[in-house]
Amino acid sequence: MREREPDVTAPAAVAGPVTEIVRVAGAHVPQLLARVEERLAELATGHGPVLAEYAGATIAAGGKRLRPLLVFLAAGGSGDHDSAGLVRAGVAVELIHSATLVHDDVLDAAPLRRGVPTVVAQGGRRAATATGDLLFARAFAELAANDRADEVRILSDASSALAEGELLQRADAWDTTISLPRYLLRCELKTARLFQAACQLGALEAGADAGAVEMLGAFGRRIGLAFQILDDVLDVSGPVARTGKHRGTDLLDGTITLPFILARQRDPRLAAIDPRAISAPLDAERVCDRIEASGALEAARAQALDMVTAAKGHLPAELDDRQRAALTLVANGVVARYA
């Protein structure tokens, strides 16, 4: 399943790190984030009452705005760039993210997202599919105003990757033989590429050279991989009070993730399980317990930590201390969120 946004505890879980990031990176960051919120609210209400009704609540209900934050921190500085361009880039990546969430909710027939009724619950599948398409289209309209074809290409490649990741996940559903590289490819497509794009867009808008753009992109990509792995761990570990859903939804969904892949190597009884036979939430919880008992969660967390360490290694040498500290905090925050 795509990275989820725990309804209840996510804001609290990131509030600490975000405050810290802002302290380190400077006051322009919350100002830019506030402008993203304003613009998202404008877009939600500027396309007719139907969109406002359906998408307004979803967009306004927020989320961590981690992708816009990456745009701004990758840009660095202290608000001395063309900030309109940065805000547009931040809005664009958040809109793409929102579009995929709306489409995910259609497919999952999910009743709630970020604590508010989903578009599909409010308006039905047809309205929700169209709403996702509209958010998608608005992302490109927003970014087009930056007048940079390279930025549009980065965003469209990241959007293609998201869709390809979803297709790959469907193609691999229930297949317990999928390899670790195949799993990582899916994480890359579904999650890491948009993180990468966020960092690249920020760096480009700040006028960074090609090398720095590439390295900041590589940083974002690694952070995204770690983020997805830890999200997959959370699906097994819970707690339910934090995630707002049963443990093992990936198992029920046929999505084979790193914890299950690693646990099957460690526990022959898990290796013998056909995930298609797991049909009830309670069965899934029992399998989660076994996965946890195998030590696979620690092993998966360790892989995510390695990714974060590798991410920090991609930070270009020329960053100033402030920018380096802020990006390092985000990297650590991804881990802390799941600690």
Next chain:
Amino acid sequence: MREREPDVTAPAAVAGPVTEIVRVAGAHVPQLLARVEERLAELATGHGPVLAEYAGATIAAGGKRLRPLLVFLAAGGSGDHDSAGLVRAGVAVELIHSATLVHDDVLDAAPLRRGVPTVVAQGGRRAATATGDLLFARAFAELAANDRADEVRILSDASSALAEGELLQRADAWDTTISLPRYLLRCELKTARLFQAACQLGALEAGADAGAVEMLGAFGRRIGLAFQILDDVLDVSGPVARTGKHRGTDLLDGTITLPFILARQRDPRLAAIDPRAISAPLDAERVCDRIEASGALEAARAQALDMVTAAKGHLPAELDDRQRAALTLVANGVVARYA
């Protein structure tokens, strides 16, 4: 319901006009269309086996390629422009169109499209939603290579309009009080804006001045409106052998179209019908008969013809005879298709 592509007879129905258009516009047009086909086939196979399996068939099965044709005819000339840019624009508009068709099929759970199994029939809702998203993203990636922010903005605005049209259609479903302007707004959003965008993109790539770009866009918009009105007429008139589906699918779907709006003004018994009570295809066919008997279909066709006449009036004075003749043929072809 969005403009449909009759599976059986559409190619035959447009083959005549297209051949004629090519004769008038020049040999570069079929060459450009062939390059669009090549590129679409490349894209279908270039994003992994999953996309190739799902979207390949849909894309390869064709369609009229009316939107790319409009791009090329709006560009005019005889192949003397940067044709790579034109081909990319043609591919982009066709990809957006295909993306919406794939999403429509998900929502309609349609088994066939253009005579081949739909993505949703092959791969399920999740794969089909992702496939539509991917085609959408690829459209922007394709157009971004033209390095023109104005073109990206035109495409994203048209894509937004498509989604807004779908939302409007859902919001207005079953509402028999909707006005003619409201109906036309929906046609504009769902269909006309992408026709308009196709013409604008072609004109921009050909280096037309702002006035000509706007007028060619207005031409495309009117043609699109006529196209959608005539498609709505076809849903009532049939014949089934031509459309490949029951008459009255719009009625069953709650979509109030021009024929029904006009017929209700003419026939009090139709005005008394609650479309929610029409639940069986045979009931819908009987209502179609009554609509036809009211003379509403002729009245709707007359409105479409007026649109086509108005469209021709938008053709800029500076067009050469060849380009004017070709665009006039397309305009007439839209009508002929439904004659």
